[in-house]
Amino acid sequence: MLExxxxxxxxxxxGEIDRHGHEYAEWERRVDALAVLLWGLKGGPRVITVDEHRKNIEALPPEDYDKLAYxxxxxxxxxxxxxxxxxxxxGELARKMLEVQSRG
Amino acid sequence: MSDTGTYRPLSYFQLMEVTLRELLVEKGLVTEEEIAAEVEAMRNRGYERGSRVVARAWVDPEYKKRLLADGTKACEELGLEIPGLRLLVVENTPEVHNAIVCTLCSCYPRMLLGIPPDWYKSRNYRSRMVREPRAVLAEFGLHVSENVTIRVHDSTADMRYMVLPMRPAGADGWSEERLASIVSRDSMIGVAVPKGPND
Structure with missing residues (x-):
């Protein structure tokens, strides 16, 4: 049986629901925007699907699922x-990440 | 693009965001302008579109019929595009109160209500709403009478729900615009009801 x-x-x-919200930071809004664009919802090509995105969130280890913000x-x-x-x-990610970090 | 405020080193996840964004721009898959435009659009997209749909349904019984039959199409009539999704509008009545949740993730009628509030995405709301909705609604200050059935709708990526609340008493003769002004985000999620002049 599927677990x-x-x-x-x-x-x-x-437990009790915390109804306090937080104002989204600009980088959070950009992540959302990037997702919407990559899903092809704004007329551009569909680079990835919503389902892949969801699958990868569901595949997070439980400790990360709990710890990471949305x-x-x-x-x-x-x-x-x-x-x-x-x-x-x-390789590309590593290179770019170093480049961004080195800007200080 | 820079965030306002005092300088702080980027968190690991912020660093990931900059990294991925810049790589995708380099590859020509997105542009900084598209991202900035979408961020702005998102900032300006509140729940007012949903309120407009509800107010129209309150004043136009034929529109309400079409909205309940095919939410996606009825929104398109008002110029509200719902790309690739099925929208199901569920109607509150004196006998049935509806509420929405996404137990698996955070699916929400964003195109009508904007980005979901933090609590909608929280573990506690997602876990408890389907098991003890009456207690959850009471935490939100909404006490649903024991004679009223509570129906909780669990959303999926392809199927989104929105609640059509009941028009409050005493709001007869109000313009569509004035009616829309009393339709809160939470009343379309089903954790509140619109307040009329008598409430």
């Missing part, structure tokens, strides 16, 4: 989707 995924929360015991999960998943599609490579 129930960690993300499958319906009906599990849980858009932190999204950026991890989008990166994963693009690696799986071969749109970017780990």
């Amino acid at each position: 129930r995924g960690y993300h499958d929360l319906g009906g599990r015991p849980a 858009y932190e999960k999204w950026i991890v998943s989008l990166t994963q989707c693009l690696l799986q599609r071969g749109v970017v490579t780990t």
Whole structure:
């Protein structure tokens, strides 16, 4: 039998709902925008699908699923989707990340 | 693009965002202008589109019929595009109160209500809403009578729900615009009801 995924929360015991929201940071908004564009919802090519994105979030290890903030999960998943599609490579990511960091 | 405020080193995830964005721009898959435009569009997209749809349904019974039959098409009538998704509008009545959730992730009628509030995406809401909705709604300050059935709709990536709340008493003769002004985001999620002049 298929084991129930960690993300499958319906009906599990849980506590009081914190109704305080937070104002989204600009980088969080950009992650959202990037996703919408990559899904091809704004007229451009569909580089990845919503389903791949969801699958990669669901595939996060439980400790990350709990620890990561919403858009932190999204950026991890989008990166994963693009690696799986071969749109970017780990080498390119590493190079670019060093370049960004070196700007200080 | 720079965030305002005092300088702080980028978090690992912010660094990932800059990295991925710049790589995709280099590859010509997206442009900085497209991203900036989408961020702006998102900032300006609140729940008012949803309120407009509800107000139209309140004043036009024929529109309401079409909205309940095919939410996607009825929104298109008002110039609201819902690309690739099935929108199901569920109607509150004196007997049934509806509410929406996404137990698996965070699916939400974004094209009508904007980006979902943090609590909608929270573990506690997603876990409990399907098991003890009456208690959850009470936490939101909404006490649903025991004689009213509560129906909770679990959204998926391809199928989104929106609640059509009941028009409050005492709002007869109000213009569509005035009616739209009392339709809150939470009333279209189903964790609140619109307040009329008598409430």
